[in-house]
Amino acid sequence: AQKITQTQPGMFVQEKEAVTLDCTYDTSDPSYGLFWYKQPSSGEMIFLIYQGSYDQQNATEGRYSLNFQKARKSANLVISASQLGDSAMYFCAMREGRDGANSKLTFGKGITLSVRP
């Protein structure tokens, strides 16, 4: 079974509107961390936001927020007030176990987001 599932086809959003990118995960470990990265066409990976499995509140970083539903094993990224520069691929990734023992990330297949002017 895939550990990180991102099944949305290419997503489109109008500039200045909000968009939600879906991510579901699968783990039996009670301690884990979820990361979202942005990859523009130039190829670099840009860290956006982190959610720990024991965090009580949903993570927020500027225009990025995470809709973390632990029971459903989902960690959807919400981008508010979309900008043209948000057009990119977005990857959800998971680290299982308490860090120190394991910091390897498992990535999903990614979602392409296109922002329309």
Add this chain to the structure above:
Amino acid sequence: EADIYQTPRYLVIGTGKKITLECSQTMGHDKMYWYQQDPGMELHLIHYSYGVNSTEKGDLSSESTVSRIRTEHFPLTLESARPSHTSQYLCASSELGAGNQPQHFGDGTRLSIL
């Protein structure tokens, strides 16, 4: 701003050549990683290191090898390049023992084997 550098940025080379992809970071991170990514696809971990003289194979089998002689340097080598090695290779690093700290990535090397 992360300080992790990969060279070359692009490389087009013939089959059978020996290739070394360079990766250096100035953040003093103990952990370093190499990922392989085909266009529009997910990243696959091919090698990682938790410190000097420590290297491990990742989840995806790779014909490449790595070394970690210095904390800041984690080069990846292909002894004899083949067209199947054509891909993007991304290097990353992270702090030791910090679960909420992200991996910081370099800009990647886009490798094309003719």
